Amino acid sequence: MNDTPPTLQAYRASVLHFVNDPAFDEQAVRWHADGLLLVQNGKILDAGDYARLLPTLPVGTAIEDWRGKLLMPGFIDTHVHYPQTDIIGSPAPGLLPWLNTYTFPAERRFDNSAHASEVADFFLRELLRNGTTTAAVYCTVHPQSVDAFFQRSDALNLRMVAGKCLMDRHAPDFLLDTAESGVRESEELIQRWHNKGRQHYAITVRFAPTSSMAQLKLAGELAAQYPDTYIQTHVAENTDEVKWVRDLFPDSRSYLDVYDQVGLMRSRALFAHCIWLDDADRARMAATQSVAAVCPTSNLFLGSGLFDFEAADRMHMPVSLATDVGGGTSFSMLQTMNALYKVGRMGGTHLPALRMFYMATLGGARALQLEGTIGNFVAGCDADFIVVDLQSTPLLARRSATTGTLEEQLFALAILADDRAIAHTYSAGVCVHSRTA
Template sequence: MTSHVQAYRASLLHFSNDPAFDEHATQWHGDGLLIVADGKIVAAGDYSKLSASLPADCELHDYRGKIITPGFIDTHVHYPQTDIIGSPAPGLLPWLNTYTFPAERRFESGEHASEVADFFLAELLRNGTTTAAVYCTVHPQSVDAFFTRSSELNLRMVAGKCLMDRNAPDFLRDTAESGARETEELIHRWHNKGRQHYAITVRFAPTSTPAQLKLAGELATQYRDTYIQTHVAENTDEVKWVKELFPDSRSYLDVYDQYGLMRERALYAHCIWLDDADRARMAATQSVATVCPTSNLFLGSGLFDFANADKLRMPVSLATDVGGGTSFSMLQTMNELYKVGRMAGTHLAAQRMFYMATLGGARALQLEGTIGNFAAGCDADFIVLDPKATPLLARRSATTDSLEEQLFALAILADDRAIAATYSAGACVHTR
């Protein structure tokens, strides 16, 4: 039985490393060819060098004038908050109590959870996101609904049930014991089943007792290839609250460290109000900061400090944080990321922002070699970007004179309209 080979002709963009630290990291083929078989990348390179290797019956998709890049990877997003995106509040804690917790109560219903999961996944794909690290609610049925829908689409997703046994409404609390038991059952049911991965999900330190954090850390030690996801140092009121709840911890981040929750595959959203000791600890444990610029600006939380993160080589990735974040689009998220960097005194090159949204996300998830670039054997998760998707973008693209300028125009001016097509494991799952 022969493999069914598909080929895609377009400009190709992917990365072998972080371009902020490696001048040879960007891989660009102006007239490129991507060859796919059985849902995997076979080869990527110049059309002139690869076209002769195509079998006679190969189907060639002509996307000339467009750019093919690996699918975007969103390392922090809440699917139960889809319906409250764009809700007004004076800050994080009032926003949680007024909008988030009541919305999450509805996920007691598996039927509701499935309906939202369908919309959420369609929205990701419409925006070119093929992998995400997703928060469900405290309800195990919210996890089952999400993974069921993701599996049906054959998407590579990371998700988990929130652990929260205090400082939340009664209708959203588990207990330390029930939360750990349900998490372990969900790990056995979903982790590494097809393209699904489980994340031990501590909502944030204030909503977990020391007993719950201890059990979460024990699960993280027992199941070392699972993910860990939580929030840290998002805004000053929250940091102050954590200090009151955990007076013996050196810092907010140290709360998690004391319970064994810092390691590879640990994703820490926000990381705004850290000090250099925290950043060094993130780097030493390879715990990843998932930077959420639209959310941080919308909730007035603060500006991520790229200069000090880079100084200590703290791992970073990019995330939308819907529904505190205001867009599913990783392109629009790059737009806000750039502004956050500028306000904090850093100029972020477009190539680095695209790296963060692709290979940087794969590295955050310890999935380099599986997703994130076009190395042979990687999953064929990729998107087709249209630099002429809108009249303004087309006009600006026509006057760009370098790859950096073209990518910068996409990062600043583009949105979901620039996603001409999205492919997951070689199958087209969205077309505009």
């Protein structure tokens, strides 16, 4: 046999990934209690049982031995605001007062490139510390906030989606663009950053109340001109917000219909929250393959409402999981699963841990139309993965020792674990975070 190729990396641990949604496919889970993950040139080469793959390795291959830990794809957060990092945990009686009191003043500072770059760097490091390797990120109205974010992401070789907020009304003057300037700046950013390395651009409408119909129509035209870009916005988060949209757009059937009328519903369109939808809205989401980014910690924190999983599943509406920092209260997708489960229970739905972990990995990749690129361990995918420590706290270690099934172990992780459970985070085969204590 030949000597070990220097680019071949081998990792032994329990290995978990998904090939489908376990809510609808009993064969969706790939679980190897004693597994091996093989990485070459930043891509997944193979994943499976250690006993099967060991004989295929070249003589002398070094194997990183992480037995007792769990290997899985990196988490994918489908809705998060990097400029809100510094206002996480700010008190307010609801969404709209929170925006006016904390969010808009914080975003004002992102006209300064140095400030934007410093926050972007902290934000990305925080994602990696929590095991998140891809996110759909809102910047501010300032183009320099987008440049700062992508520059830091590109330097770390992370796969990220981001975009400049479009907002030409109903916000402080210091955060407003115009219908024309906002779309022009967005197109310039698309040309500068979309598909550069592992960076992707999202046409980002803040939410319908802060965009005129003229701006919304231009955003829809831009989305048609660049069909492989992403679209991201908010919809039906809060009852006061829904009433406001009804007053602002009286000719639209619903809040979601405002976006539909201007061509902003399609695959690669991400709609945060989706709490106050009706079945006609959910059917339209399914028909257009627009994705709901469910944000449980944010919805609880701001008192917005509970996502209806039963109704979404009944209509086959695509769903994904998101932290929504800074309305969301944690960068940890594990802590977000904790809240997700409780939101489901309050609405009469039991969410198995397997489905929650699917939503945070392959479900997120599907939301971004990136299955086959990220989200699982199929050969050829980017080697974005995490090493999970099942003994990261005394309580988790004690509970892990008494779990009898994979479902029980994952459920314990979702309910009890946090950033301390992420021992290592890898992006394109390179370790970009290791827990030091």
